[in-house]
Amino acid sequence: MAGMSKNDFEIINRRMASVAGHLIPGQILTRNNETISLSGCSSGIDDTYHRVHGEVPSHIPEWTPAVDDSGKPFIDIVYEKAVGEGIAKITINRPEKRNAFRPQTVKELMRAFNDARDDNSIGVIIFTGKGTKAFCSGGDQSLRGKQGYADFDNFGRLNVLDLQVQIRRLPKPVIAMVAGYAVGGGHVLHMVCDLTIAADNAVFGQTGPKVGSFDAGYGASIMARLELHKNFLVFVCKFLRFVIFKNLIVGVSDVLTTSFESVGPKRAREMWFMARFYNASEAEKMGLVNIVVPLEKLEEETIKWCREILRNSPMAVRLCKSAINAIDDGHAGLQQIGGDATLLFYGTEEGTEGKNAYLQRRKPDFSKFPRLP
Numbered sequence: 001m002a003g004m005s006k007n008d009f010e011i012i013n014r015r016m017a018s019v020a021g022h023l024i025p026g027q028i029l030t031r032n033n034e035t036i037s038l039s040g041c042s043s044g045i046d047d048t049y050h051r052v053h054g055e056v057p058s059h060i061p062e063w064t065p066a067v068d069d070s071g072k073p074f075i076d077i078v079y080e081k082a083v084g085e086g087i088a089k090i091t092i093n094r095p096e097k098r099n100a101f102r103p104q105t106v107k108e109l110m111r112a113f114n115d116a117r118d119d120n121s122i123g124v125i126i127f128t129g130k131g132t133k134a135f136c137s138g139g140d141q142s143l144r145g146k147q148g149y150a151d152f153d154n155f156g157r158l159n160v161l162d163l164q165v166q167i168r169r170l171p172k173p174v175i176a177m178v179a180g181y182a183v184g185g186g187h188v189l190h191m192v193c194d195l196t197i198a199a200d201n202a203v204f205g206q207t208g209p210k211v212g213s214f215d216a217g218y219g220a221s222i223m224a225r226l227e228l229h230k231n232f233l234v235f236v237c238k239f240l241r242f243v244i245f246k247n248l249i250v251g252v253s254d255v256l257t258t259s260f261e262s263v264g265p266k267r268a269r270e271m272w273f274m275a276r277f278y279n280a281s282e283a284e285k286m287g288l289v290n291i292v293v294p295l296e297k298l299e300e301e302t303i304k305w306c307r308e309i310l311r312n313s314p315m316a317v318r319l320c321k322s323a324i325n326a327i328d329d330g331h332a333g334l335q336q337i338g339g340d341a342t343l344l345f346y347g348t349e350e351g352t353e354g355k356n357a358y359l360q361r362r363k364p365d366f367s368k369f370p371r372l373p
């Protein structure tokens with residue numbers, strides 16, 4: 001561009017790479033079979049934030065078994081917390097059944113998620129399946145009766161729906177860590193999690209129509225709306241770089257090869273009507289998962305994501321979760337984000353003045369609080 005020196009170009013290039021780096025911080029990613037290594041966004045980035053915070057630690061956490069206050073043992077799941085870190089891990093432990101869930105499994109999962117929600121020291125929850133063959137293969141078909149799934153009780157139930165709602169509304173991030181099959185009701189479970197980190201051996205799909213079942217709730221609606229908006233921002237950065245540098249070859253190919261990851265209604269219909277399976281890279285292209293990593297790196301990468309989230313403001317992260325869900329969740333979404341607003345307000349002097357005035361049987365003095373524009 002006229003009037004700009006080579007140095008100016010380098011500065012702009014560095015700044016744009018840095019902006020892109022903040023969109024996908026500190027990572028060299030495999031996305032859609034291409035390695036995205038935005039200069040300046042690798043973990044060696046030398047900006048103030050990285051100088052202050054340093055690298056995200058990658059050591060293996062020390063896991064300790066966790067219990068809830070019912071005192072009952074867990075049979076179908078393993079519930080653990082990382083010592084000294086805000087991470088809980090909940091694992092379906094029926095590998096011989098490809099981690100299919102029965103009512104007992106769902107009840108235990110709900111107890112563990114409830115405990116992790118109530119534990120102030122926990123900031124992120126990993127949800128996974130035992131072994132490398134399956135995250136979860138859905139409802140245990142051998143226990144399916146006319147009213148749903150029945151194990152020790154005589155009556156059937158469809159209680160996984162309650163678990164889905166619990167994960168969706170849980171005010172902390174839940175990360176699905178998927179190795180092997182995530183199919184049927186197991187596929188729905190990974191979709192309702194906030195993030196999905198997939199191993200390269202992961203397989204995704206709905207099987208319902210093959211076995212006379214379907215999930216017309218979250219299983220249909222959330223799938224149709226899944227997309228990774230983040231890629232759009234990377235696209236904008238690449239496009240700007242093209243506009244500024246007039247690098248036609250790189251610019252045009254960048255623009256053409258940047259995909260907008262989205263399942264959308266058409267793909268959702270395909271997944272449900274055909275009940276096909278998709279490998280990890282296909283799932284990534286569709287925006288079903290956040291990242292695909294080699295199987296042997298799955299837990300390491302997931303822990304890194306947890307630690308990166310845990311560096312950030314818990315309240316900000318909480319509000320981001322409820323804000324992102326709000327529009328799709330209707331009244332329930334508004335209730336969640338509205339509740340967060342009340343929670344924050346209770347911590348203010350203004351909120352406290354109202355309560356104190358009531359308890360002290362006096363008029364509240366709200367005059368000292370600004371009526372902000």
Ligand SMILES: CC(C)(COP(=O)(O)OP(=O)(O)OC[C@H]1O[C@@H](n2cnc3c(N)ncnc32)[C@H](O)[C@@H]1OP(=O)(O)O)[C@@H](O)C(=O)NCCC(=O)NCCSC(=O)CCC(=O)c1ccccc1C(=O)O
Binds near residue numbers: 149184207208211
């Ligand atoms: C997952 C597979 C593709 C894995 O294949 P493979 O590696 O070859 O292993 P297999 O030899 O098939 O399986 C090993 C072993 O596990 C048993 N098993 C696997 N999955 C299940 C299952 N879902 N239920 C019961 N048992 C299972 C299998 O029988 C073998 O046992 P052996 O004793 O060794 O023979 C493959 O296993 C597979 O396709 N599995 C079935 C996937 C499936 O169709 N799942 C059910 C979909 S429907 C569903 O999940 C209901 C969802 C639901 O719960 C729901 C929905 C909507 C409203 C409410 C509800 C609700 O609350 O219930």
